[in-house]
Amino acid sequence: MTNGADDSGVGRRTSRRSFVRRLTVGGGALAAGLAGPARSPAAEPPAPADPTRELGHPVSPYGTRSRFETAVRVQARTPTSVASWTFTPLQDSCGIITPSALHFERHHAGVPDIDPARHRLLIHGLVRRPVVLTLADLERLPAVSRTHMIECSGNGLTEWATPTMPDVQRTHGLTSCSEWTGVLLATLLGEVGVEPAGLWVLAEGGDAAAMTRSLPIDKCLTDVLVAYGQNGEALRPEQGYPLRLVVPGWEGNTHVKWLRRLKVVAAPAQTREETAKYTDLLPDGTARQFTFVMEAKSVITFPSGGHRLPGSGLYELRGLAWSGRGAVRSVEVSTDGGRSWQAAELQAPVLRIAHTRFRLPWRWDGRDALLQSRCTDETGYVQPTLAELVAVRGLRSHYHQNAVQSWRVAPDGRVSNVHA
Numbered sequence: 001m002t003n004g005a006d007d008s009g010v011g012r013r014t015s016r017r018s019f020v021r022r023l024t025v026g027g028g029a030l031a032a033g034l035a036g037p038a039r040s041p042a043a044e045p046p047a048p049a050d051p052t053r054e055l056g057h058p059v060s061p062y063g064t065r066s067r068f069e070t071a072v073r074v075q076a077r078t079p080t081s082v083a084s085w086t087f088t089p090l091q092d093s094c095g096i097i098t099p100s101a102l103h104f105e106r107h108h109a110g111v112p113d114i115d116p117a118r119h120r121l122l123i124h125g126l127v128r129r130p131v132v133l134t135l136a137d138l139e140r141l142p143a144v145s146r147t148h149m150i151e152c153s154g155n156g157l158t159e160w161a162t163p164t165m166p167d168v169q170r171t172h173g174l175t176s177c178s179e180w181t182g183v184l185l186a187t188l189l190g191e192v193g194v195e196p197a198g199l200w201v202l203a204e205g206g207d208a209a210a211m212t213r214s215l216p217i218d219k220c221l222t223d224v225l226v227a228y229g230q231n232g233e234a235l236r237p238e239q240g241y242p243l244r245l246v247v248p249g250w251e252g253n254t255h256v257k258w259l260r261r262l263k264v265v266a267a268p269a270q271t272r273e274e275t276a277k278y279t280d281l282l283p284d285g286t287a288r289q290f291t292f293v294m295e296a297k298s299v300i301t302f303p304s305g306g307h308r309l310p311g312s313g314l315y316e317l318r319g320l321a322w323s324g325r326g327a328v329r330s331v332e333v334s335t336d337g338g339r340s341w342q343a344a345e346l347q348a349p350v351l352r353i354a355h356t357r358f359r360l361p362w363r364w365d366g367r368d369a370l371l372q373s374r375c376t377d378e379t380g381y382v383q384p385t386l387a388e389l390v391a392v393r394g395l396r397s398h399y400h401q402n403a404v405q406s407w408r409v410a411p412d413g414r415v416s417n418v419h420a
């Protein structure tokens, strides 16, 4: 068998069956690569341990994971833990859903402790019939469930000038993907009746930051959700319990948590979060404002920074791709720093504005390798290289860093974050 690049060919999808064939054909790659030194074909492998004779723990009203599972959110280095953020451990995730307990967090003033029975949502401003809604009122309205990722536009802000963070959790972990359930904002706006002059909606959170963002009415009438459910149960407090906006594909900051007020207005309110923060300083000294959409992005999560490959042989490269503009159309992977590319397999279902899992078998020859992934979304937009992005944006902005990520695999198997 030749190496992975020659074997599967550029542009061809690689099926699971062909990967299994690679694992087994040609002298026991599985035994050699994964199970230590090769044995003679006749030898019986050692049997697994007997079933335990100890009784297990009793049934429990609310589950927790195994005590052997250790993946955790890690906190950014910030002066306080209330105005801070934590990163999702993408290197340990499988599939496309982020467990609620590992969803990244971004709080401007900590997590408020809100009694849902006392929580209210006020909808007012340029509307015919202003209302104050309880949770029970909202739960009576027609609901939808949608699987969407939320990405903070600050994801990767440390990576503009130098490869700074050691692992994919800290370079890319400000994105998570959940199934959200709630009422379409369009339904609520239909109930209150928007006046013709109402062109924006100001959303306000019930936390101590009273965080506010203005959203154009067209988006609010399209796919914005007032969500109370996350992955089959109520929102987690960290995600905005009991109510948050989900603004599919737009920067995380617009997904106002602990939502208490929606005011229909004629023009954007120019709040702190849309003037002093969440704008992008350009090379000519002007700043872009209201850069809502999270453009297509992808990253290899295995192997990634901090991993150490035990030896040459066959691996499955795995990663996540997403786009704020819709579905991921394709992901290409390079193992030679972008000189050649191969199409990765996309795991079904491929959902709009959601994490999309990609995979590609790779035979590592034990030499220096430079792993990259590049995503194309359904609009035809191609994820840029860092050089391409910096040529347009310069090095003075923080948000919306969606460049191709490079991981170097050194001959000793150590994987590190590099710019290439």
Ligand SMILES: Nc1nc2c(c(=O)[nH]1)N[C@H]1C(S)=C(S)[C@@H](COP(=O)(O)O)O[C@H]1N2
Binding pocket: 103, 104, 105, 106, 107, 108, 109, 150, 151, 152, 153, 204, 205, 206, 207, 209, 210, 211, 238, 239, 240, 251, 252, 253, 254, 255, 256, 257, 258
């Ligand atoms: N009320 C309120 N809403 C908020 C925030 C906040 O601090 N207060 N943080 C925003 C930011 S910057 C982001 S990226 C997302 C993060 O959502 P998450 O914590 O559920 O991941 O929430 C947004 N909504």
Ligand SMILES: [Mo]
Binding pocket: 106, 151, 152, 153, 154, 252, 253
């Ligand atoms: Mo954010």
